[in-house]
Amino acid sequence: VAVQDPGDQDSGDPRSRLAVFPYRRRFIKPLVTAHGPWTWREGAIVRLTDGRGGATFGELAPVPWFGTETLEAAIAALEPFIKTGVDRGAIAAMPDHLPACRFALGMAIAQVPKLPLGESPPIGPERVAGLLPAGAGAIAQLPVLWERGHRTVKWKIGVDDPATELAIFGQILDQLPAGGRLRLDANGALDEAMARRWLATCDRAGDSVEFLEQPLPPGQELAMGRLAAEFGTAIALDESVATVGQLRRCHDRGWGGPMVIKPAIAGDPLELVQLIRDRALDVVLSSVFETAVGLGAIVAIADQLPSDRALGLGTADWLEPLPETWWQRLREVS
Numbered sequence: 499v500a501v502q503d504p505g506d507q508d509s510g511d512p513r514s515r516l517a518v519f520p521y522r523r524r525f526i527k528p529l530v531t532a533h534g535p536w537t538w539r540e541g542a543i544v545r546l547t548d549g550r551g552g553a554t555f556g557e558l559a560p561v562p563w564f565g566t567e568t569l570e571a572a573i574a575a576l577e578p579f580i581k582t583g584v585d586r587g588a589i590a591a592m593p594d595h596l597p598a599c600r601f602a603l604g605m606a607i608a609q610v611p612k613l614p615l616g617e618s619p620p621i622g623p624e625r626v627a628g629l630l631p632a633g634a635g636a637i638a639q640l641p642v643l644w645e646r647g648h649r650t651v652k653w654k655i656g657v658d659d660p661a662t663e664l665a666i667f668g669q670i671l672d673q674l675p676a677g678g679r680l681r682l683d684a685n686g687a688l689d690e691a692m693a694r695r696w697l698a699t700c701d702r703a704g705d706s707v708e709f710l711e712q713p714l715p716p717g718q719e720l721a722m723g724r725l726a727a728e729f730g731t732a733i734a735l736d737e738s739v740a741t742v743g744q745l746r747r748c749h750d751r752g753w754g755g756p757m758v759i760k761p762a763i764a765g766d767p768l769e770l771v772q773l774i775r776d777r778a779l780d781v782v783l784s785s786v787f788e789t790a791v792g793l794g795a796i797v798a799i800a801d802q803l804p805s806d807r808a809l810g811l812g813t814a815d816w817l818e819p820l821p822e823t824w825w826q827r828l829r830e831v832s
């Protein structure tokens with residue numbers, strides 16, 4: 499793994515020397531996305547040092563197929579700051595197409611969270627949505643997740659044929675203990691007629707269904723707004739909103755329902771928290787296969803928001819851990 503280290507270079511601001519530590523982690527279970535198989539999770543940890551041995555960290559975890567910069571573009575954009583140092587002005591000056599860079603620097607400058615490097619944030623399973631496997635395997639997995647303490651579970655739909663999925667859905671609901679909530683995620687795979695069918699079925703399930711996530715593809719927000727007004731079951735946007743700017747625009751255009759936000763690819767975390775609080779947005783925070791560094795920031799952001807929606811953090815055990823020797827290099831501040 500290549501490591502860019504500023505060494506003894508002069509820095510414009512001694513409190514903000516930047517170093518970038520790329521990583522590459524293999525998926526333990528193969529992850530198939532709508533854009534094909536995802537085999538390696540590539541990202542980087544950025545470190546800011548103050549010249550007195552103090553260091554803060556941020557995570558650079560782009561997801562290019564979700565619309566962010568690539569890791570290569572992100573590292574190239576950060577390179578000048580290795581020489582000049584970083585302050586909050588650098589984040590504001592960064593172009594909109596670098597949301598993962600903005601998050602990484604914003605997190606490191608704001609020093610969130612205050613956890614020992616590499617340590618997972620303390621968070622109980624009741625605050626995290628458990629992920630059910632797609633298809634009929636969900637029925638057997640539901641009691642396992644419940645036993646682990648999850649009270650919200652998520653199931654992907656739009657994968658199999660509708661009749662099969664609706665039948666499995668009925669069995670999941672039958673098995674869901676009182677107080678449990680089910681999230682459905684269509685990843686934009688439905689058309690309007692199918693979305694109506696699902697929403698009508700969800701309405702009949704009372705409040706067991708928390709929401710239907712992204713029934714229609716991005717770009718069809720107006721149609722999803724009409725559907726949301728027509729049914730009692732909430733619709734949550736996910737693929738339609740990625741960055742802080744898109745979140746703001748979506749709300750400007752009248753979206754009042756829940757929105758799934760992945761902070762690591764949304765931009766500056768301070769701006770994100772401020773926007774959500776100022777407008778009392780209904781958000782569901784979610785991860786994108788970050789290390790403990792990025793997960794710590796998501797939990798710290800969640801702790802600053804009034805939302806009691808379960809976090810979408812079910813990604814931690816999908817990746818091989820980074821070696822302790824790698825973490826040790828980040829701790830060695832010269």
Ligand SMILES: [Mg+2]
Pocket residue numbers: 683685711712736737758
């Ligand atoms: Mg989703």
